[in-house]
Amino acid sequence: MKETKWVLLLMLFVCQLIQGQERINKEPLIELLTKIEAQHEVKFSYAVSDVRDLFIKSPDKVLSLSEYITYLNQNTLLNFEILDERYITVTPLNKEISICGFVKENNYAPLLGANIIVSGTSKGAITSFDGKFELNNIPVNAKIVISFIGFKSESFPASDFFTVTNDCKTIYLLEEAQALNQVVITKFLTTGLQKLKDGSTLLNTEKFGILPGLTEPDILQSIQALPGIESTNESIANINVRGGTNDQNLMLWDDIKMYHSGHFFGLISAYNPNLTNKVIVTKNGTSSEYSDGVSSTINMSTKDKIGTSFTGGVGFNLISADAFLEIPLSHNLGLHISGRRSFTDAFTSPTYDKYFERSFQDSDIETNPNLSDGMTNSEFLFYDYTAKLLYDINSDHKIRANVISISNNLDYSEAYKTNEGDSISKSSNLSQENLGAGGSWTAQWSKKFRTKVSGFYSKYNVDASDERVQTNQILAQANEVLETGAKLNTYYDISKHLTLLNGYEFSEIGILNETTVSAPSYERTKKDVLRNHAVYTEMEFAKHFTFVRLGARLNYFQKFDKLLIEPRVSIRQKIVNALALELAGEFKNQSATQIVDFEDDFLGVENRRWILANEENIPISTSQQLSFGAEFSQNDLSINLTAFYKDVDGITVSNQGFYNNFQYLNASGSYTVKGIEFLANKTTDTYSAWISYTNSSNDYEFKTLTPSIFPNNVDIEHSVSMALSLNILEQLKVSLGGMWRTGQPYTKPVEGNETIQNGSTTVVNYDTPNRERLDEFMRLDASLHYTFKFSNSVNASFRAGVINLTNQRNSINRYFEVDPNNSDNAIQIDNKSLGLTPNLSFRVHF
Template identity: 25%
Template sequence: MKAFYSSLLLGGILGLLCLFATSTVAQSLAASDKKIFRTLSGYVREAKTGTAMTGVHVSVPSLGVGTTTNSAGFYTLAVPAKWSVRPLIRISYSFVGYQTENLTADLNFNSDMNIELKPELTNLREVVVKSNAATRKASESVQMSSLSVPIQQVKEIPSLLGEKDVLKSLQLLPGVQKGSEGSTGLYVRGGGPDQNLILLDDAPIYHTSHLFGFFSLFNGDAIKSVDLTKGGFPAHFGGRLSSVVEMQMKDGNRDRISGEGGIGLISSRMTLEGPLKKGKSSFLISGRRTYADLILKPFVPSISDHTGYFYDLNLKATFDVTPNDFLSVSAYTGEDRFVYKTNGSVTQENGNLRWGNSAGTVRWQHRFNNALSATTSLFYSLYQSRVNMNRDVMSEDEVVTYALRNLSGIRDAGLKSDFTWNAGRQHTLRWGLALTSHQFRPSSTTMLDGASGKPSADSVALNSWEGAVYLEDTWRPAEGLQINAGLRYSGFTSEGMTYSHPEPRVSVAYSPGRNWAVKASYASMSQYIHLLSNSGIGLPTDLWVPSTPRTAPQRSQQVALGIAKDFTSGTTLTIEGFYKTMDNMVAYKEGASSLSIGNTQVAPNWEDQITYGKGWSYGAEFLLQKKVGRFTGWAGYTLSWTQQQFDELNFGKPFWARYDRRHDVSLVGIFHVNDRITLSGTWVYGTGQALTLPQGQYWVQGSNGLKKLGDAKPYYTQRVFSEYGERNNFRQAPYHRLDIGIQFHKKMGRRERTWEISFYNAYNRQNPFFYYLDAVNVSTEPQVKKIENRLKQITLFPVLPSVSYGYKF
């Protein structure tokens, strides 16, 4: 513990020294380099709503320098001050779907230049703020392995039952594998779903799905931008091995009250936004709820025995406190509930399942001067699930009750602070610190109910602390060459054990011109929390646990090499190869699970049920993406290999991971026929998942040779046992699916309505959800039985049509 707090104290001192050095060097530069650089900075907002615009391209064409605005709409740009020749320069502001604006700056002074952009007169139908990758050129950025999908494209892509889903859109990108049919799980470059850091306005979200994984909890109407980083991580990212998904909620309309909503087959949604004080502050309220239980209950009497629903609610308020201080408060809450009851002649069963998330963030953005700014966030996140299931097995003389009690939860409360300093044209420094308090409550029990009474679901709280400090610099030593180098130092303490790791990061990009670049990166990552999963599809019975003296943190190292090319048509081509190793991974031992028999508190015992191992993944990714014009979309292809090795699994030999897929293809197309009709379609193909299936079966007859089994002899005799070969020795059939959709828009003044008709799995592909063995009589003679085991599959979704109605005002 002392070592942990010593690390944090050292980090705090480092941060203060950096801040002092920054201030000192800034004053020095102002004095000595007064005639070399000028700083241009300001905020870019949308003219109609006052919303901060992320990713606006700000450039000085005559000098060949440029930048983009951050999530607050702020930009800062250092330019050489050659005012003796040309004191006035033209600054250009451009963004897809908006009119390009130009301002004139006098290089005799540092300048604050705020501007509002107006929508293109030819594209008034959509007034939206898209993610920053919509305009940023891939060849201009040192960052690699970073992707995004504009929110408007998310809303136009056809989806399951018409529910627009941010995470399922990310599954269509190269390097991201999907889990089972219809699930929202993300498997990024060989990593598991617990290795993804999902951030909603800086607050971590631990369970990201509704309805047992079929829909994500992120309502697209409330999200402003979504960015995925899967490699080449800058030093300000940390805590997970495989990816970071950053989502920013919309700020709200500062000009007038507006809203949008929709009615679909399984849910309805509504978003309302407007000014608290016109031009200075705003609010946003967005909610969604399924209603199948409400609609069917009056007509189906048995609905009370089998019912379930989910809801989520997003809230946000933003305030311009001063010209240099901006405050935002955001919150999310959502929950799933499922209740069922069965009545059979031999067994009766009932269950009650509840799980959900709550999260909140208070974010303060402050600008010290034109070159130095800071963002500080206080966040809170809570995930908890409660599962209560009972089964009564009835016989002639008694009733035996089996009960499952599962209580899982993780609570985070933390602080993070980031500073950015534009130290001239060659250097952009970024540093900061983060501190998080974790509380884990893993508990699960399966018991036979006897004289001792009902089993309890009490849990033991496991408290831990996680902290980190970082420093990084984006250096431009020569024309066309950029280097982002940084160091993150992280620490974790739990149960009296302290871990600390340095995590070096470096990315290099060289652009010889003509809008193309060669890039390379290396990143070392540490992850101090683990997910114990029985199924791999994100059920509420999964347990989050911390690193302990017995369970070391997960570590990874990743290298990547690629090229990026921007074409004049607004199309970008990226090709990347990667190699990643992962150590200290955890998995259940053979036959073990979180459903421990006879224990009312699994927290002290879960480490006895797991084994430790390593994994590695390598491959190549290709992406051709177009985000502007009447036709947009992308084509992605991934060729990859993912293997794992555990001492107590598969006899210690390496095996293919369940989510290893040799080939993965995604084609996405969106065509705006005119202002009233939009056509869209997606086609996906993937190598089948790896599964473990029995290679044979045998029957144990009664024999005197089994007498050494003693009391266990009756269990082993007269039974059929399966013989399994190597782990994950079987491949499912390849997965492929076509989704198509059409949207009909009608604009009526400030209002707009949209009808959408879509078909999920349009050609009715029978994709496997899972397999099972069934005994089948294959005899051709009526009086003779010949029983053979046949492999059968369950298909979850046939062709599914859907219709939805949306509106804006």
């Protein structure tokens, strides 16, 4: 220990000696100019602020005046110009320079993956293994911002990096006291995707790179590049994380719980990425702060800093247009707003046609055989908007208020002629909306103690009115979710590396389901309310090669007088410099799930309804999950292998969407999924290549059904995705990638006895459930991204993308119906994937 102290003192002495020697070899520029004025009887004209803090090494000998001017021009970022025999002007240069640097911790260890951004532009870099970065063609007066998660950001003028000998400046970042999970892989698949120490994945949309097929940094499309995350029907409204259903994903937007995630019925993410700058995806080992979402947590956060200048952007693609603004109202008050709206009600594009065909295939809009095209009309539009008010009372107390609204609307009209020749028209409508509001107050009471108080309100509605031409019947439906919640978190930093979290959360959720039929007259209304109290505690230790988070959550359901205890764990230990081991586990629950209503669907478009647990025929869902992994990371190469086991209990037949003999039965059960996830990723400054593979086995168990054990509807045994993202030029990037997976299960009718009589109704006579498999799914996508400048403060980007380059027509669902022309036969109905779909986008940032 004593030897270590002496070494540190010696290093400190040497550093001070070197710094002192450097200062000795240089003198203030003003002093040198004064000497030249005296030697050559001239006068330098300059602004004191331009030269006051500059030092320069004096020439070894006395020079002529012209030699001095050349020397000064070569060794400073100033322009020295002789006006006449007496006067010389000195002005700052307005030119572009090349800079380089090393970013290190304050313990002199290099920081791999620090973000280097030229403020106000899209230009930037990521530090390499030794902490080095380089940038070319940087305006000399530009501001360079250096950041790394868990460390305080620093900014410098570009001129600070200028040296005559092209030496690279070393920057030391100080660790933040309130550090979040540190990054362990900093350029994961593409820029802006990073892996955190607790195993979660961070998506930073502000720095997001390019993924195949995408023309926008679509939040929920992007996370499907991660192993273990699929969408069996290509819909972001149906994201399957480790074999779960979409309703088992907890979706948070600035701590507001969201119940709707897609535009165009699941083909486009409903969350605008322009202000939603960070998304954390957690598949296991979730913080005890969060409940619900027995499969995953998708936590979206908007920008949280008040800017110093007015900034924003506008853009459009072939389906919608959007805009966002960041407005500093004062030094401690800011407003962030964004909005997006489709223009599909006024203009249709090839992209819209492909999306429409994919969304409404197998619906009454596309398949009603009794109406010709000229007698039907459909109009679809969507919009979303967000607003955030930021108020910094001071540096220790901050208040935030948020609002978000998401809406989809479909109007459908049809007409027919009566036997008398009269024309009669009917109109139908479907609207989906999710309105959320929330607020928070964070307070730093001391260096070690801080709190956060937050609350939210979320309202989700599906309202449908189906006016049916042939039966002269009106079917009205409504599904409403109304939830409010409040939370108190306290954080205490026991030491620099150890933090204790304690908290309390209250939530109240009410769900309404209503169906009304005009002829014959029928009405059904059901509303349930559930209150939940929870306390939780968690201890997090993070130091160099070790990360440990241990927590527990106690949930009390007031209506059922029921307690649920949920332990959580996440551990990461670096064994050697390039190899780390990871362990994660969790117990979770959720009380709100979605059922599939085959009888009361609207035009075949939307048939999922939110319902609430009643602990009778609809239990509270619970999950237990464990995973263990190893990660190798060295020289821009990252290899990750994870084995996982997950068991979810309390699912029901109605929320699985069976197309077999079970679909109208009432039973509860469980599913168990186990498998491995593999990811290999090579990332450099010029390219990123990756391949991911998931192998899993996913089975149901319903003890009251026969057979009781059979494959899960979303059981994908093998799934592979790969891509290459290439920086051809500094401003031009391309990306090409593909995915392949085995087909999902389906049930076919009994051969030779395809239909049976059920009372007075003929139904399909299904064989053993989920014994058959669809054909393999395969798709190839490509994207191109080009950036350019209108001026120093206005940047623009153009993107082009193609989904399904080969126009592969994959089957994503298969079921059977009784043949209306021959009730002894069943007809096969296949839902197809999105065909070849091009898209373009153009965006301007200012």
